[in-house]
Amino acid sequence: MSAPILEVSGLSKRFGGFVALDGINLRVTQGERLGLIGPNGSGKSTLVNCICGTLVNEVGSVHFDGRDLTGLITHERTRLGMARSFQLPRPFLSMTIADNIRVPLLYAVNAHRETRRTEDEIVARCHELLWLVGLAEKAKQFPRDLTQVDMRKLELARAMAVEPKLLIADEAMAGLSGSEVTDIVNLLITLNERGITVILIEHIMSAVMKFSQRLVVLVSGKKIADGPPDTVIRDPEVERAYLGQ
Amino acid sequence: MSFDLLVNALIAGVLLGGFYAAVTVGISISFGILDIVNIAHPAFVILGSYIAYILNARFGLDPVLVGILVLPAFYALGAAVYQVYYVSFEKRGKEALSGLAFFFGLLFITEVLLILVFGVDYRYVQVAYIDANFGKFLGTTALPKIIAELPMRMLVPCVMSIVMFIVLLLFIKRTFIGRAIMAVSQDALALQLQGASPVRIKRIAFAISIATAAMAGAFLIIIQPVEPSVGREYIGRVFAICVLGGMGSLTGTLIGAMLLGVAESLTATFYGPSWAPAVSFGLLLLTLAFRPSGIMGR
Amino acid sequence: MKSRNFILIAAIVGAALFFVARFGALSYGEYVFFAGYTVLQYVVLATAWNMLGGYTGYVNFGSAAFFAVGAYTSVFFHKLYPLPIPVLVVAAAVVAGLCGLGMGYLTLRLRGAFFSIATLALAVVLQTLVVNWDFVGGARGAYVIRPANVDMNWLGETVSGFIAHNLISNYLQYLFLIMLILAIGAIATARAIERSMLGFGFAAIRDDELAAEASGVPTLKLKLIATALSGAFMGMAGAPFPYYISFLQPSSAFGLEYAVNSIAMPIIGGTATWVGPLVGAILLGTLQQVATVTISSAVNVLLVGLLLVFFVIVAPNGLVGVMQKLFRGKPGAQT
Numbered sequence: 001m002s003a004p005i006l007e008v009s010g011l012s013k014r015f016g017g018f019v020a021l022d023g024i025n026l027r028v029t030q031g032e033r034l035g036l037i038g039p040n041g042s043g044k045s046t047l048v049n050c051i052c053g054t055l056v057n058e059v060g061s062v063h064f065d066g067r068d069l070t071g072l073i074t075h076e077r078t079r080l081g082m083a084r085s086f087q088l089p090r091p092f093l094s095m096t097i098a099d100n101i102r103v104p105l106l107y108a109v110n111a112h113r114e115t116r117r118t119e120d121e122i123v124a125r126c127h128e129l130l131w132l133v134g135l136a137e138k139a140k141q142f143p144r145d146l147t148q149v150d151m152r153k154l155e156l157a158r159a160m161a162v163e164p165k166l167l168i169a170d171e172a173m174a175g176l177s178g179s180e181v182t183d184i185v186n187l188l189i190t191l192n193e194r195g196i197t198v199i200l201i202e203h204i205m206s207a208v209m210k211f212s213q214r215l216v217v218l219v220s221g222k223k224i225a226d227g228p229p230d231t232v233i234r235d236p237e238v239e240r241a242y243l244g245q
Numbered sequence: 246m247s248f249d250l251l252v253n254a255l256i257a258g259v260l261l262g263g264f265y266a267a268v269t270v271g272i273s274i275s276f277g278i279l280d281i282v283n284i285a286h287p288a289f290v291i292l293g294s295y296i297a298y299i300l301n302a303r304f305g306l307d308p309v310l311v312g313i314l315v316l317p318a319f320y321a322l323g324a325a326v327y328q329v330y331y332v333s334f335e336k337r338g339k340e341a342l343s344g345l346a347f348f349f350g351l352l353f354i355t356e357v358l359l360i361l362v363f364g365v366d367y368r369y370v371q372v373a374y375i376d377a378n379f380g381k382f383l384g385t386t387a388l389p390k391i392i393a394e395l396p397m398r399m400l401v402p403c404v405m406s407i408v409m410f411i412v413l414l415l416f417i418k419r420t421f422i423g424r425a426i427m428a429v430s431q432d433a434l435a436l437q438l439q440g441a442s443p444v445r446i447k448r449i450a451f452a453i454s455i456a457t458a459a460m461a462g463a464f465l466i467i468i469q470p471v472e473p474s475v476g477r478e479y480i481g482r483v484f485a486i487c488v489l490g491g492m493g494s495l496t497g498t499l500i501g502a503m504l505l506g507v508a509e510s511l512t513a514t515f516y517g518p519s520w521a522p523a524v525s526f527g528l529l530l531l532t533l534a535f536r537p538s539g540i541m542g543r
Numbered sequence: 544m545k546s547r548n549f550i551l552i553a554a555i556v557g558a559a560l561f562f563v564a565r566f567g568a569l570s571y572g573e574y575v576f577f578a579g580y581t582v583l584q585y586v587v588l589a590t591a592w593n594m595l596g597g598y599t600g601y602v603n604f605g606s607a608a609f610f611a612v613g614a615y616t617s618v619f620f621h622k623l624y625p626l627p628i629p630v631l632v633v634a635a636a637v638v639a640g641l642c643g644l645g646m647g648y649l650t651l652r653l654r655g656a657f658f659s660i661a662t663l664a665l666a667v668v669l670q671t672l673v674v675n676w677d678f679v680g681g682a683r684g685a686y687v688i689r690p691a692n693v694d695m696n697w698l699g700e701t702v703s704g705f706i707a708h709n710l711i712s713n714y715l716q717y718l719f720l721i722m723l724i725l726a727i728g729a730i731a732t733a734r735a736i737e738r739s740m741l742g743f744g745f746a747a748i749r750d751d752e753l754a755a756e757a758s759g760v761p762t763l764k765l766k767l768i769a770t771a772l773s774g775a776f777m778g779m780a781g782a783p784f785p786y787y788i789s790f791l792q793p794s795s796a797f798g799l800e801y802a803v804n805s806i807a808m809p810i811i812g813g814t815a816t817w818v819g820p821l822v823g824a825i826l827l828g829t830l831q832q833v834a835t836v837t838i839s840s841a842v843n844v845l846l847v848g849l850l851l852v853f854f855v856i857v858a859p860n861g862l863v864g865v866m867q868k869l870f871r872g873k874p875g876a877q878t
Contacts, residue, residue, distance in 0.1 A: 074756040090754035108759025282656045333856045350852035357845040523671035526664035534649040
């Protein structure tokens, strides 16, 4: 069917004597909605960091769109079309909301295209992205004025500005209320319908089940399950290691 | 290359290294463990030297004794400085630029105040043993030549530095507060769950780091005469040793200090003393460029 | 306002300033130009420091090193083959810029704190090298005799005569003019950076370097650009210095007051925009000129240190930040 947009092969990562990730294999097809779950400390964020280049794995490889990412630094991977949002939102505090979107727009997209956008086009695009996540009226405000859910929407809008082929949403819904969670899930589904592959890392099971077409479970640095959501959550090992808590 | 010259240079380097460890241990605590870039540390050391000078000139007290006497005062000073730092920067999350500028300002203010009060002349202490060597001090001729000829003004600070070092190591490993200090850099939350306040632990640690400066200052003025700008030479040395030894590792600090002491001594003996300042800073730059985690790296 | 217009207005203001100074010199003597040169020099240093420290958040403690590199480049050529000052300025920019690039390459991949410590290290290493380098005078110092007037014969008799009579009467005024042009250049560059894509990249690095990388910003490359630019301008500020002071010693070229002032002036003025360093340099520079003459140079430098610590604790956004709070009710980023 579709070619794998992301291929992680035998990826391992240690911190001193501690093995954070042990031989992870993961294949994500284009356009997929993948859910990644696991207890705290299982290595989910470490895996994201290795895929994005923030951490360097000692063993194994990451292929994106057929290309080996070994040796590429984070901003280079972003420019290839890989975006991530952070677990704890990391906005640019000294800039307006609109300018927060402008930075990835300028650097991930504008910088290396043959046809660069003009100033008007950039402003229009910033607004378009803000409208998409529902932050259009707050364009001239500052991150410190935003609510929790708005900050997370800003995180996602910033990731979208990169014009990604793959979006990794790292616990984008932690601490949000039920309706806010639904908001974000619907937003992610909308993005996926536009053709973006989305990997959702989350603890909130209702969101994970609603969103995922496929579910992967990580426990203590190892992948213990990988398949359709309904099958995976009934897996006794998964129940024991994670859901039984 | 004369063998005697080499041996003397090595011995001098080791003695110097012991002293450098005493100067650096404060930075190992404040920067290595607490992650506070206290570049004003050498200024506190020089302050300690000047206090030793005053009390020695007026009352004839031995500098080491003075160092011990003013420990509580320096401890209080350290606690006060940390409090200002915490309230102004750490709490607000604006550590980086402002914190650095703050300590740089302190460094600068201390140096200029010392210039205003004492002038730029070199100051030194008058101590009975300062010109003697070990053999003469003990009054025997029974020692082997190498040991008998060890200069007291280098030997005393080195020995006392190592004593201070051992005391600190024991404190860190054997007491609750000591272990809490090591832990606070890695897991403040766990500490809170145990009922200890991370802020209080950090304040104690920082206060201890400044207290060590009092002793280090006393040692310094035994080794060499001081004037206000001497502190700046030590900035490179302490950070070079701290980084070289591996941040936060006290044992690493001792090893790094010995290495630097020997390197400087060899350079001074064979290339001339005017190149000595470049050794520490050059070593720092090289370490940062090629092995930033240091020898005992975390 | 477009950059072109800004430079035009700045040039007009600068020209006016020059003529005011000439007029002032009639009453107060050449001291006006002496003091003015120093203040302008600090405008360049403060603005240069801020390109790196204020915009990207990486603190340089070794401003004196880059300043001295510029000064000693001049001394080097003076001993080798005297060149006109504008050429020396360009040479100084290249040498100092390369130093910045080299140091940055070694240390910018590490945390900001390590970079700052490394800048201190660089200053001492360079000073030791210069002290041991006899060709440029070493510890003894170097004499650089200031010519009585600028060599303008290549302009022809009438033009050079007109200039010498009405505009630049002596070499000191010529130096003042050069520093004035450098100040305008530095400010115009800083302002252009702020409004450009580069400025957004710098601000992103300052606010959150990790998020900047994730947004596609090539952080190392931008930091290297900032370090090289900052170093180059500081070097340019140092290039005319030997001619200004006539006798250059390492202790004066590498003087601590350059490091403190280049940090204090932007922080006190305000690090967010090009206005802060200008305000800080003019205020503090003038204050120090007055204090040096009336009290003593040690006390005036102490005041700078105290003000720095005060502002860093109480008003971290500087005077510009305070003004913004008073007049707008909320500090915001804008130009």
